Amino acid sequence: MRRAFSRRKALPILAFTFATALWGGSAALWAAGENTQPDLLSLGGSVTEIVYALGQQHRLVARDTTSVFPPEAADLPDVGYLRALSAEGVLSVSPALIISEEGAGPPETIELLQTASVPFVTVPETYTAQGVVDKILAVGKALDVEPKAQELAHNVGRKLDAAQHAATQSGIPKRVLFILSTNGGRILASGTGTAADGIIKMAGAVNALVEFEGYKPVTDEAVSAAAPDVILMMDRRGDHATSNEELLALPAITTTPAAKSQSVVRMDGLYLLGFGPRTAQAVTDLNTALYGG
Template identity: 45%
Template sequence: MTRAKDISMLATLARAAALAAFVCAPVCAPGAAFAAEEERLVVAGGVLTEILYALGAQDRIVGVDTTSLHPPRALEEHPDIGYLRALSAEGVLSLAPDRVLATDAAGPADALDLIRQAGVDVEILREEPTEAGVLARIREVGALVEAEEAARALADEVAAGFAALAQARATIEAPVRVLFVLSLQNGRAMVGGAGTSADAIITLAGGENAVSGVDGYKPVTDEAIIAAAPDVILSIGRGDHALSPDDVFALPAFAMTPAAAERRLVTMDGLALLGFGPRTPQAAAELMKILHPEAVIAPVIAPLLRAEATR
């Protein structure tokens, strides 16, 4: 209980500081008073940050988590509240937010509870790696920040992208088998099975998940990798820590897969590939072109970050 009282006091002090900034805004920064009147948002979840920027609502953000990698300037423009799954109530409340927008992967739960006890609204938005889930999340964020018209326009653009993908998938006769590898630890592969965002993006791109019999993200044996017989290995880029063909195909199990013949390892931006946000149709189209060069893909409408044109 003592910690909760400390958190409440911290929130009160932070809000007092925010109020003081508002009072002096007309004198200290002409025009800033209008921005100060808007709700102060802390965002925990890269896909939510991406949507807010796409809606032109980034000026309401006062803090983001480390998964907020798109647009790249998001982490440069706003304080960093730490990793999505390891949030600090004190760190969040020090930014005097009116509301926290978070995906259901955010935590720990006790930190979120302390933030609520301090009187800050915490909105949890469900992560659902489906076309309907993407469109619903865009509209939900738009409603929360009173940007419904922009959200409708963005959702329409994204829906058009999904429609173009569906047409392209209909032209694919033999889906390529894809194995998504999240990580390699001590030579053991953590792969994406059924029910994962990796499985969903492979399907959107017209591929076939080589480990559809596995549920969730799980480590698998060498025998399972060989039996999966993937034509392509898919992973996410992590800068200097991204997997390379040498990392993957030097391992005996991967060396015995069809993918090894041409060392077919595809790495893509993690948030675009697995985030299931506004860029999902583009990520799926890019993957489809790699897996199925013969596929006829109509121009996929790119949901542009509207704020980019005005900043």
């Protein structure tokens, strides 16, 4: 028992020592004037997109797994998944600045990074047009390129307003059920307060499930009662992807209007749910997929 306790106590101390050593090297270069711009680590696909849209990609030293657009971002070192980061992985690229989407974790990793004195900027996440604008402005401020960010935010905001206005002309709003996964035939779906809920509303439709917040498993009865006109999913590839035939044959879905009309829409996950610079076009594309055009 005594040995196990000592080992547990030693792990954070070793990690802290490792973090401090790496940060100390970056700080020394910065103080000596040898590092004229921050070595930027971007965490979150939308943040990385904004960095590129602001023309600041030359400052990137690494990115996380969700940062897959633009395609050239894949050439950067990958420090891991946004919500399952390790301090060692993050600090191995010696960042002098980290800009992250809200929700990065786990909490102990973020605490350790902050203890190591690496500037860590969290960009708030709100699943609205204004949320996209605010995100752009926040990234621009963190990078000290506020005039560029204001120009980009203005242009993106104007496109978002136009896309949403066009979406309101679509007629009777369709009921859309966003399904995150169907592992083992069990449906994990979106309630309110999610990126899926936000994009569905912006595209002129309504979320079929509003009885809960976040993403939760739902019963067959709940799906049937929701009576979705359309099923919306991320476009996934690979052996574990569920085909439209398999999806519409699930007992929970087979009785719905969506199954009767064979209405399934699939879109790239980051494009659909990222709430970054491409969101206005995502709103237009989703509206077209839902209503035609």
